[in-house]
Amino acid sequence: MIPLAEQLRPTSLENYVGQSHLVGENAILRTLIDSGKIPSMIFWGPPGIGKTTLAMIISQTLNRPFYVLSAINSGVKEVRDVIEKAKQETDAILFIDEIHRFNKSQQDSLLGAVEKGIITLIGATTENPSFEVISALLSRCQVYILKEFGKEDMEQLLAKATQHILATQGKKVDIQENEALLRISGGDARKLLNALELVVNNNVSSEIVITNQLVKTVIQQNLATYDKKGEMHYDIISAFIKSMRGSDPNAAVYWLARMIDGGEDPLFIARRMLIFASEDIGNANPNALLLANTCFDAVNKIGYPECRIILSQTAVYLATSAKSNSTYRAIGNALEMVRRTGDLSVPLHIRNAPTKLMKDIGYGANYKYAHDYQGNFVDQEFLPDEISGMKFYEPGDNPKERETRRFLAERWKKYGY
Secondary structure, three states: OOOHHHHOOOOOHHHOOOOHHHHOOOOHHHHHHHHOOOOOEEEEOOOOOOHHHHHHHHHHHHOOOEEEEEOOOOOHHHHHHHHHHHOOOOOEEEEEEOHHHOOHHHHHHHHHHHHHOOEEEEEEEOOOHHHHOOHHHHOOOEEEEOOOOOHHHHHHHHHHHHHHHHHHHOOEEEEOOOHHHHHHHOOOHHHHHHHHHHHHHOOOOOEEEEOHHHHHHHHHHOHHHHOOOOOOHHHHHHHHHHHHHOOOHHHHHHHHHHHHHOOOOHHHHHHHHHHHHHHHHHHHOOHHHHHHHHHHHHHHHHOOOOHHHHHHHHHHHHHOOOOOOHHHHHHHHHHHHHHHHOOOOOOHHHOOOOOHHHHHOOOOOOOOOHHHOHHHOOOOOOOOHHHOOOOOOOOOOOHHHHHHHHHHHHHOHHHOO
């Protein structure tokens, strides 16, 4: 039986749900599609938010030949075979799902065909393409970020699904409570529709009332079926990260073992720990970032099965380290200020003055060179006048950052440390 998610896959932009920032009226990608001239592109976003569907709709809308490869089970040979076929056609589109799983040589095999226009590449990835796609290929593609579905999007999908079930199965589905469905799906349309389908198929009645308790009961009883395509991938990495954040090495190692046993990419795990070391530990223990980076390099060199030991060592170290998210919050605060205040002028005294003209008009004037002063410090303004005294960084409450707070308090009265 064709899964409900596949039955409901839209075939036109008019029926496509979500991503209005890309394909809504006058949006950037919609404008390109309407013009009939699209670049090679990378769709980056979480699973189940319509990357594959959007690629298929583009090909159908433009009436172009469409080839699909999955990076999981395709290699250079399959890429070359498609390119040879595309040479006999016009404006062929090649869609590669999970393009981040292609290695360098596999990605290299795409370069010539993309550059010459033999194919228009559409790649889909859940990973940051800046890290996972080689620069030569990335420079030939536009990157479009697809967002998780919001509540309204998910409710729209549920409405479409209940109408479809009534039309095809004769079952009337009354969704009285949808919180459990939305929570289980986590913004993933495929998970949402899989969950609804399980609940419906588990009930022989022609009229089904969906409640939160019913959803929880059915999903718990059918968890293996619900997750048969590995859709708990993001749930388990989330559990792993939260266990380390909560300083529980036992839970962290358990979830690490689940990922290893499930064949998770070890570099994916190492990369998440590298991010965690900065986001959740930061300057409470700067060595955490060094160890996580070393772990990533070592895992890249060694691979399974030996790298499991290195992953475990690092996970335990990160879980038992002092924690601070102060620098993570600092950059968030600063970015919010930038968005609110725009491009404020750099104060003249801290501008670079490489030419005589720049010096003449005041660039660098009255700048105080810190090393000329006692303690290598002198009180001067470094922020734009409009936000003078604005504090973005608040040290955490741990031994290392308490020392940092004392350092700042001795020097910067205006920030109130």
